[in-house]
Amino acid sequence: MKRSFIYFLFFALLFPLASAAQENVQVFKGAKIIPIAGDEIESGVLVIKDGKISAVGNEDDVSIPSSANVIDASGKVIMPGLVDPHSHIGEGDGGDRSSALHPDVRILDAIDPRSDSFNKALAGGITSVNVMPGSGHLMSGQTVYLKLRDANIIEDMLFTDDPEVEVSGGLKMANGTNPIGEGAFPGTRAKSAAMVRDLFIKAREYRDKIQKADGDPEKMPKRNPGMEALVEVLEGKRIVHNHTHRHDDILTAIRLSEEFGYRLVLHHVSEAWKVADEIAEAGVPASIIVLDSPGGKMEAVDIRYTNGPELEEAGALVGYHTDDGITDSRIFLRSAAFGVRAGMSRQKALEAVTIANAKMMDIEHRVGTLEKGKDADFVILSGDPLSVYTHIEQTWVEGRKRFDRSDPEDKKFATGGYDVFRGTFHSHDN
């Protein structure tokens, strides 16, 4: 009797909620929609159901369910949530100074899901992000792909239900001057490459032992989390995100990836314009950055705004990243606009902050375009995405509004101000 009453209460409470969720259809009507996949739609309709896109198209072509909550978005522009393939938000860390190579270190074990920096990214329209450890190591650790959901614990933000089973991040590597150092660190570029090759040769042997064991626990090598991550790299399940600037360092990164057959994304790629054809030829994606001026370090003296158009013309997959705090997540769209300014096509520049980056993170089936079946991650803009005068008015993640500029509590993350950013990356000054 008592138990059945509890059951009754349980269902009474649960059922209306569940049905409400099922019928929770949201429609955005009248906006100019930039789906990235396909032509821009002048007066479009976007239909959201259960956190997914259930339809997108012309007002005439898309039927609106009668139960739907219809939001008039006339005069606005809607595009996919931005994907940032290289960021340091979340106040995480990475490997320490004990070694130059830390394939076992995971940044997901160090991120603060309550960090203000996630609000900053949402204010910039970013909904998916590759959070990486730094570039002061040859291999500073495993990166993590995050969805900027309302999260209490880091698990709430992952792209996977179980990070122990499913790969949902990359491996951060760096070459050039940043990883050069004393003690356990290489002193030269050639030594850097030798140390990386050494480790991948070991990883290959580790993988071969596992294959030979063929499931026999007696023959299995001792578990080694670092080696396991490198085997994921060798098997193409985990992408290497390689910080690199100078043209010869870019080619070295490509050479090593070809020797061991791993999947590579080049990051920063300051001198991409010198080797754009080689990058395209190798089929390696380039994740580049906009710096307002060159210099600040020897390797960035020759960086050019024209990296974007040069890579586009060469036929390489090219995207922009923030490297937040090097550039600011709040103005990530500015990078795409600077691409156009330097000669990129509008389409490729917009892809360079959305789908191109999703492809570099193996999440293009979930995000990066507005297409039926994809996650309902999108931004509502006050105008054209490539204009300085345009503001991101709302950022939605999986059908939930995560940023609303009309709410003063949210707007402050877009503008900054007193006591807004309390937990940023200044902690390493201490």
Next chain:
Amino acid sequence: MNLSYMNILKSTLAILAVLLIAPFSAEAQVAVKAQTVYTMDGQTLSNGVVLVKDGKIERVGTASQISIPDSYTVYEAAVVSPGLVDARTVVGLAGIYNQDSDQDQLETSNAIQPQLRAIDAYNAREELVAFVMNKGVTTLHTGHGPGALASGQTMIAKTGYHTVEEAVVDTTAMIAMTLGSGVSRNFKSPGTRAKGMAMLRQKFIDAKEYAEKRNSENSPSMDLEMEALADVLAGKVTALITAQKANDIMTALRLKEEFNFNMVLDGAAEAYLVLDEIKEAGIPVIVHPTMVRTYGDTQNASFETAGKLHKAGIPFAFQSGYEGYVPKTRIILFEAAIAVANGLPKEAALQALTLDAAKILGIDERVGSLSAGKDADLVLYDGDPFEYTTHVTGVIVDGRVVKGD
């Protein structure tokens, strides 16, 4: 090689040189036509013309008012503005490579060294000078950076020249001073804000006494440090005080009040908390780059500060500031653009980039507006100067086309 061949070679080279250099070099007479001419001299002209003769602005008016003489080389643009004035930078002292050998903006042997002259360190051929010039900057207020209680002097220079002597407009514009947490990172002492102020006050008291004695019969021997501070106390040189946090801004105002010197406030990330106090003190502000990183003393910086300064009626200008890493310098046009997107009216931003900056630096007789008789410093754009996708298509410094198509 025989002599006649040499001569032919020489004259060929000379012709080649003229052909190559001509588009970028001295043209005594230039006319610039644009759909929009922001004169900053009272009006914005549609279909305007600016005539330039012998390095100066000859005449400004509409196309119907001005007929361009045949001998003038004509340039066209969508928009023209006066040359931009970067009101606080370190380019020329802080080089592109960021190696010890090209970083002269901060001397760390002593926290107070107002005697260090910017002209002794300015590299007119520094690549970053050319870089900012190509983004519209024709006048730089550059010199010693933030980071010391008194890091040294600043100077005013034109871009587009090869030596400091050609470039210089004012050899000694201001003394750069800094309050806040940054100083203690560069020096053992001061280790605290309060100690820093105590040290500065003592130096100003010493300088006051020194100045009095120098005018007496028992004049002490000349002391460069004391001379520099005495010039500040005498109102000959302005104190440029970098202060980001509201408490540091108030400390700067207190110091000015005590010693009654001319002052310009630099940075002022939390200016929006003390607008009334800044206004009442009558202090102009060279506001931090809009996109300054929000950590350390600039943690509370806002994109809206320039707009708020404008609304409060406080004179202000834009700066590229000092950058310790990448990018090695900022671009004031880009910094102003973000301010315009966050509440600053477009015309007010242009004025802050030109005439108001010139006024704060005391050079508005020469630069800052397109007015007959002023230096012919112009920037040509292919669209709205602040729009992300607009290019600077031409730059003219003292009548010379230093960047052109």
